[in-house]
Amino acid sequence: MAVAGSGKTTYIVNSLSEDKRTLIVTYTNANYRNLRRKISVRFHDEWPKNTVLMTYFHFLYSFCFKPFLSDIVNAKGIVFDRDPNHYHNYRVPEFYMNHERFLYSNRLAYLIEVQQKTEDVKNRLKKYFDYFIIDEVQDISGRDFNFLKLLMPTAMDMLFVGDFFQHTFDTSRDGSVNRNLFQDKTRYESYFAGNGFIIDETRLSDSWRCSKSICEYVSSNLGIRISSNRSPDDNTQIYFIEDVEEIKRILYDSSIIKLHYKNGAKFGLSHKNWGETKGEDNYSDICVLLNPTTMQKYRFGRLNELSASTKNKLYVALTRAHGNVFLIEEKVAEQLIDSI
């Protein structure tokens, strides 16, 4: 179990060896690119033989589904549909795919389970790999988490790395399946411990990226425990900015990324959404815009009361900074951007 900026990727990359046939699965495209780059660098710009890197849905579709179900199911691909029809019976094809024969991403894992191909998948993992790594494991939820639980007993070395509070993606959600998975960290961890995993909370508990004060701020205001590896001399700060000229300066400065609650992309290149930056590690100073709900909690010092999904995204945003964090009220900032 890791915290933001604690060197998860470095830890994974350092655990690789060319003698060990390794499969690495990661959830987001951003992290896929990040891992790809860092692995190449570690092996002197040459991709290590015996190492395979995939995104989660590539793993699910090409590694688990296609080899055993392509001819039987005859699907054309995956579709990331937010809310596919719940009313079909799980035995009919319509439950799993749309009229164009694209599979619903959030039910694909369940389809493999229902078709009784889990054992085949486990044998396939074991046959071709010695070591199975999942990064960003906290993003595997819904029916995918059930599937993951079925894979856990496979007789091989496994390393799952994740940050419980960075759970921000809901591509896997399907109705009430595992809805409360992220309510309780202890219970979440027990699913892994129950399958023979050793829970390591210390190795990646300190952030190399965030300074002492930022870690303290997150710990005391969001209630998410994170500490810093950086020396007290190397400190940065969180500032709330109200001065209009100062806000303008920050908005103009394209080297400072502006992180919105949502719809960041419409403001241009140096704007993104909070959760979108997960896995990214190349920002110095950052600017976090507080949406009305968050703003209100902020004023009363009750950020810990935010809903879990908002709080997690804010956590991701705040912990992107190597340098300082500037907080600005979203309403003020967006009005200024419009006037510019």
Next chain:
Amino acid sequence: MAVTISKIKLINYRRFRNYCFLPNQGINIVVGDNEAGKSSILEAVDLVASGSIKRFESLGLDRLMNIDAVNEYNHGNRNFDNLPKILIELYLQGDFDFTMNGNNNSEQRICDGIRLVCEANSDYQREIISALYDNPDYFPYEYYSVRFSTFADEGYSGYKKKLKTVLIDSTNMSTEYTTNDFVKRMYIQYTENSASEKATHKSKYRQMRLSYCTEALSSLNNRVPPESNYAFGLKPVSDNSFEKDIMIYENDIAIDNKGTGKQVFIKTDFALEHAGDNVDVILIEEPENHLSQVNLRKLVNRVAANQNGQLFITTHSSLISTRLELQNLMIMHHQNTNNPISLNNVTHDTAKYFMKAPPANIIEFSLSDKAILLEGPSEYILFEKFYASLAGHSPEDDNIHIMDIRGLSFKRFLEISVLLGNRVAVITDNDKDYQKNCIEKYRDYLGNNQIKVFYTRNNDHHTYEIVLYNENQELCDRLFGNDAKDYMLSNKTEASYRILTSEEPINVPDYIKEAIEWIRG
């Protein structure tokens, strides 16, 4: 580790409805008559390995799709799901990664392999259904599409070859295309692991042409008036110029300057040189076509000495098949529609028998649609005369093969015949007990209407000579004197020969007559 093919499956491809070929890991000699589909097997292997949609299309879907499958479809329930598809599957053995392994094959078995699938494109389902409805004879060839994938259902193409094959096709050897294609393939296979080497070759080739223009052509271009904008040069380099220009030499002579026969030899030799290394599977089509006996023997010795790689050779030549050991023989017969016969399919004793017997026998027998098995040379000598006196022409004209099987090994041949499905008449003596020697002995084949045993029921007429004498008493007495019957029994072949050369009309014994009528059927 080299890759070998452990099974070839062809479904609705050319003449095969559902064909399964289990090749040997080393040499496979594919024999069969002209319509048996020997070349189709080689073509199918090469096609699947190529991963080339263009090649598939150039062969023409309407020729590749089995015509019976099309007719059956058009006379049956013409809905979308029933549309036949072409499947060619190569089950492979080798050291593969996970992208080759899965159950997307006709057996739904988890294993390594690659396949070609050609089926109606479901994107056009509506158009296809309405076209089928409009015209009862229509078949929607133009809505079919082809794809290549592994058994894990990962697509592949010529750029990501899973199986390296070389086809040496001597049937159209003389064309410039086949030599170019061969040279290009060998070049690609030699440089497969080094994209940078290939790039260097191409770039140096380009530079060489450029420097030729600036150096060798400079004085020529100096004579072109400077105020005009014209200059001489070489034709522009296209992407495949280099591959078109490259050639293989033997002792400084380009192989395309050699005779067709010699080319077959060189290509085979060159391919074998790197078998198991740069080449997994070598496909050789009828090498006897352009080779002298001497060169053919050399080639066969070269193949026999080869230890690596998997070989498929189609042939009509018994020289090839006999030199390369009978276990390697794969017999394709157009009566037998499901799989070729190899000696691995027959009982151990029968396999041993054919290993010891003259090798031509099994090949001749296997290639014939209809055969008559005789017990000895004396029957054989007169048989054509019997046949002609009934039919008015020779058995060859009816494609009937007459074989003299010494040592009463009929049952060995019948075992093969059950596998092949050819029509076989056995003509035998009753040896004084027809019940035992002619009925019970062949009890196993009673239910088989392609096999029939002919004999006489008169136990006194226990051998052929006695029957022959009784039917032609006057002629025999005239030819052989008073003790004609005894003479015939102790000089069997000589007697037969003298009857034949007498050119007298002859009465055909009844059971032989029946046999001839039955086989002509």
